[in-house]
Amino acid sequence: MIRRFFSRASLLFHTIRYLRTEQLMYRIYYKFKTKRTHALVCPSLRHWLNIWDAPVWQKITWNQSDEFCFLNVTNKITNSADWNNEKHPKLWLYNAHYLDVLNSRDMDGDVSLQDALLRRWVRENPEPVGNGWEAYCISLRLVNIIKWMSRNGQSEELFLGSVYQQAASLFNQIEFHILGNHLFANAKALVFAGTFCEISEADAWLEHGLKILDRQVPEQFLKDGAHFELSPMYHATLLWDLCDLINLSQRSGIALLGQREALWKKTLHNGLLWLQKMIHPDGNISFFNDSAFAIAPSYSALLEYAQKVGVEVLTSMCTNRFDYTQLDTSGYISVELPNDGKVIFDAAKVGPAYQPGHAHADTLSFECSLFGERVFVNSGTSEYGSSNERLRQRGTASHNTVQLHGRNSSEVWGGFRVARRAEPQDISVTTDGDCIRISASHDGYVRQGIGGIHQRNLVVTQTGLELVDSVSSEYDVAVMFLHLHPDIYAKMLEDDSVELLLRTGKMVHLTSTGEITLVASTWHPEFGKTVPSTCLRIQFVDDVLTTSINWDQLESSGEVC
Numbered sequence: 001m002i003r004r005f006f007s008r009a010s011l012l013f014h015t016i017r018y019l020r021t022e023q024l025m026y027r028i029y030y031k032f033k034t035k036r037t038h039a040l041v042c043p044s045l046r047h048w049l050n051i052w053d054a055p056v057w058q059k060i061t062w063n064q065s066d067e068f069c070f071l072n073v074t075n076k077i078t079n080s081a082d083w084n085n086e087k088h089p090k091l092w093l094y095n096a097h098y099l100d101v102l103n104s105r106d107m108d109g110d111v112s113l114q115d116a117l118l119r120r121w122v123r124e125n126p127e128p129v130g131n132g133w134e135a136y137c138i139s140l141r142l143v144n145i146i147k148w149m150s151r152n153g154q155s156e157e158l159f160l161g162s163v164y165q166q167a168a169s170l171f172n173q174i175e176f177h178i179l180g181n182h183l184f185a186n187a188k189a190l191v192f193a194g195t196f197c198e199i200s201e202a203d204a205w206l207e208h209g210l211k212i213l214d215r216q217v218p219e220q221f222l223k224d225g226a227h228f229e230l231s232p233m234y235h236a237t238l239l240w241d242l243c244d245l246i247n248l249s250q251r252s253g254i255a256l257l258g259q260r261e262a263l264w265k266k267t268l269h270n271g272l273l274w275l276q277k278m279i280h281p282d283g284n285i286s287f288f289n290d291s292a293f294a295i296a297p298s299y300s301a302l303l304e305y306a307q308k309v310g311v312e313v314l315t316s317m318c319t320n321r322f323d324y325t326q327l328d329t330s331g332y333i334s335v336e337l338p339n340d341g342k343v344i345f346d347a348a349k350v351g352p353a354y355q356p357g358h359a360h361a362d363t364l365s366f367e368c369s370l371f372g373e374r375v376f377v378n379s380g381t382s383e384y385g386s387s388n389e390r391l392r393q394r395g396t397a398s399h400n401t402v403q404l405h406g407r408n409s410s411e412v413w414g415g416f417r418v419a420r421r422a423e424p425q426d427i428s429v430t431t432d433g434d435c436i437r438i439s440a441s442h443d444g445y446v447r448q449g450i451g452g453i454h455q456r457n458l459v460v461t462q463t464g465l466e467l468v469d470s471v472s473s474e475y476d477v478a479v480m481f482l483h484l485h486p487d488i489y490a491k492m493l494e495d496d497s498v499e500l501l502l503r504t505g506k507m508v509h510l511t512s513t514g515e516i517t518l519v520a521s522t523w524h525p526e527f528g529k530t531v532p533s534t535c536l537r538i539q540f541v542d543d544v545l546t547t548s549i550n551w552d553q554l555e556s557s558g559e560v561c
Contacts, residue, residue: 011411014419018353026177035128038168040161043199049253052150054244055305057297060104064113070095072528080124084131091384091527097125097132098140102148111152118145122162127169136182138170139189143244146196150251160197167193167205174212180355181227181234184220187212188241195252210256213245221267225274226330228352230359232278232285233381235271236296242268243302246309265311272306272313275299277325277334278344280369286344287367287378288332290358294526322462324436326429333429333438335460340372343460347440350410350421357416361408363424363442364456365399368465370551371506374485376400377533380524386415393524402469402480402545404451409444420447436460451475464550470543478540480514480547486523486533492516498536512547514538 016024062068066076075088077096084093099121101107102114121141125132132141142163149159170189175182187209194206220228220238227235246264249257278286279299285291297305303313321336331348345366350359360378368376379398383390394412396403403409411419422444430437438458445451452473459466471478484490489501498516500508510516521535538547 011413011417011419014411015413015417018356020179020354023177023179023354030173030177033173035133035169036172037127038165041164041199042157042160043164043197043202045155045160046196046198046202046252046254048150048195048251050251051153052147052247052251054147054247055301055308056103056105057240057301058100058104059106059294060101061106062101062113062117064116068096072526083121083125084129089383089385090131093131094134094137097121097137099144100140102144114148115154118148118159122158127165133169135170135173135175135186138166139182139185142166142170142189143192146192150196163193164197164199164201167197168201171201171205171208174208178355178357180220180229180352180357181238183212184216184238184241187216188245191245191257192248195248195254195257206254206256210260213260217263217267221271222329224327224329225270225272226327226332227271228330229289229355229357230330230348230351231289231291232275232287233291233296234358235275235278236285236299236302239268239271239275239302240297240305242271243305243309243311246311247305250309265309268306268309268311269313272299272302272311274327274330275302276313276315277327278332280344280367280374281340281342281372282369282374287380288344288346288348288362288365289360290381290384292381292524292526322436324429324431324438324460331424331427335436335438337370337460338462340369342369343367343458343465345438345440345458347424347427347438349424350418356418356421359410359412359418359421360394360399361396361410361412361422361444362399362401363409363422363444364440364454365401366458367400368549370508371502371504373487373502373504375488375500375502375508377483377485377523379483379522380526382524382527382530384415390415397479397481398483400480400482402454402456402471402478404445404454404471404475404478406477407445407448407450409442409454411448420444422447425453434461445471463552464548466549467545467547469540469545469547471540475540478545480538480540480545482510482536482538482547483521483523484534484536486531488534490518490534490536492518506552508549508551510536510547510549512538512545513542514540514545514547 066078067074070092073092127133174186190205190209194202222228227238242264249261320338322338324335326333333345335343346362350356365378379393396408410421422442425441427440441453441455443453452471455470457468487503491499493499498510517537519535519537521533523531523533
């Protein structure tokens, strides 16, 4: 009991000490603040130069039944109480309240169905009751409603009154206690509402939203273009937000937005360049930190939207490249291989320090595609919350890196918390003839008092990858995990090496100085989706673990283009 108390106290201390003062102050403030109901006021519409017009990427359908499918889970909302039914996961309920169906690819043109759902939501969700009146839900829904109303020329009092109530409610509960992408979403929604409504309060919404964005855009986007939460999924989400803001500036014609358009465009351009290095040859994101498909727009969808708002990004059509990009500020290194191959290495910090809610204990992990196929993959993310499965997916053993004593390299806990965290060190990338050498280490186990420095060296050539791992102190058990994409077939050979068969028929051969065991695992490409897969568990038997991965001779020279 005493040991558990001190362990819990340590987690709390090493989590809280990274928080900003404003986070702590607003947590206390919101804990005692009483939510109020705002008067139902019907504002006029501010004149825009043009109605809303933008690409849509989400695929959400609804046929006016009581069944809704979000995150690959179908549940019923039959009455007002079901919008807050505790039997459903909170994230599923959030998605119901976002009303993304108003701007969905599969619902485009079904205005009457969208109208019916919006009326139902307004009728069954009075302020300030339930999940739908939490700031993040309001932020996403408010933008969806405004886009839909502008696009369809809607100015009905019922909807305008709801827009006013939601904006007024959001204005009084900005998520300064959370910060990060939540605060960005709050600010964006206030800007949309302040631009859309012609009423005295709208000027305050617009001013406050822009004030937050003026601080958050340069803070949340790093010099190399990365969003500072270092999740490719959230990065793509925030880039779409920037596209929306630029589009809003151009369609509304409001000078206060136009003054910021150049900065927003530059940030969008740099963010797209970063994402280009963090996607696999299949065009989809890599799985570092909280990442999954179908939650954020794809890279191709972002390029389409960016072009529409006047931001051009050159994309290389070369699939026969052998080169690397070191993303210094965020900490990732991306190596392009000939014939649609890629290695992405994680030497990133847990970040940002004060908001690591979407971080995994994945330091020094990597992902790899060969011949256009994902081969070595991190776990992905299938759920939020504080379950054991959520903790497992955030843990070190669910990533392609080394674990000591069965512990995580960073102390992830509680669903969205991190206490003591790994700090990457001595990062270097060099080229030596026909190979690219990457070296980095981290002190996560030292900080927890359970081990030494983990050092990892990668040598990448056009036909192979060598991993050299070492730990600077004695240990009881050290294990490296290599997770295979579910489409990869693994076979142990008599010499204790492993043969990997790709869908294309290409072969990959893996040898190691450690003890290799093939174990069952799972991959999580989307929320609500778990796919059986195979993991190579490789236990250290010496001070240094060397693992060599070689693939078929490539058909071309792999010249840089």
